[in-house]
Amino acid sequence: MKHTLSVLVENKPGVLTRIAGLFARRGYNISSLAVGETDDPDVSRMTIVVSGDEVVIEQVCKQLNKLVDVIKLTDITDKEFIGREMIFIKVNCPDAKARMEIMQFVDIFRARVVDIGKDTMIIEATGEAAKIDAIEDTLRPFGIRDFVRTGQIAMVRGAKNPKHPKKSN
């Protein structure tokens, strides 16, 4: 089962290594990871998507919580949350006909064209993993030249998230 962990950490060197190491030592592969600064420059937030056995994930979470660098960890898998990622896809676009078709798909998926080259286009899209896969499948016939995706980020719906609760120790 896929778990989505939202982790507030100290923004300093070595934190990522320690956290990634906890997963790696168990042979767990992080399938997606997004790390970015929060509005407090001393604090970063990691959104980790990892698939694995319930019990072991729980163990890893407990150990993550013990790291001094971890301010707060939440397994939001069972909560109502919005989870999305962003992608860039560079597709072949040799002529006006292909361009028109691609633009139509871009419209349908509420995506955006962010660059046009001599015979390529770069498209930006956001959405859940399933939508991203659908976009990829739709554009594949044109020939995908390049493909980059952010990891998933997630936010719990409604108003319950407190802002940056500092660990009380």
Place this chain on the structure above:
Amino acid sequence: MKHTLSVLVENKPGVLTRIAGLFARRGYNISSLAVGETDDPDVSRMTIVVSGDEVVIEQVCKQLNKLVDVIKLTDITDKEFIGREMIFIKVNCPDAKARMEIMQFVDIFRARVVDIGKDTMIIEATGEAAKIDAIEDTLRPFGIRDFVRTGQIAMVRGAKNPKHPKKSN
């Protein structure tokens, strides 16, 4: 100076730990990181943004290239590239007047409302770091409850990017 590295790696446990470790051992803090699968499930792409001294970054790149897990590393800092990230911002929205104002800002920034709660809204936006900062500043007066950002992803403009060039060894 900020460097943007685009790294194709084997998609397996431990790779992230080794790569993050290379930076951490030098005291270099990765300021943003995005890891996602590519259209080849055995290959992931990391986009790493790191600030630091030119010479040392070059050394780190050389060492990264030596890791067997690294298929291809490109420092795209000096190339013409599109670099963007995505954010979720949860803001306070106590009444209709605030909602109207927020919706206007959303329009101006070509962002999207992705959730409305009893007295909050979640907004999704994509763009360069400067734009993201502007959005954050604009929404701050309403009260930011929560803030998540993906790391930056980047793609070189035009048609030169070869697709998944396997390391020739």
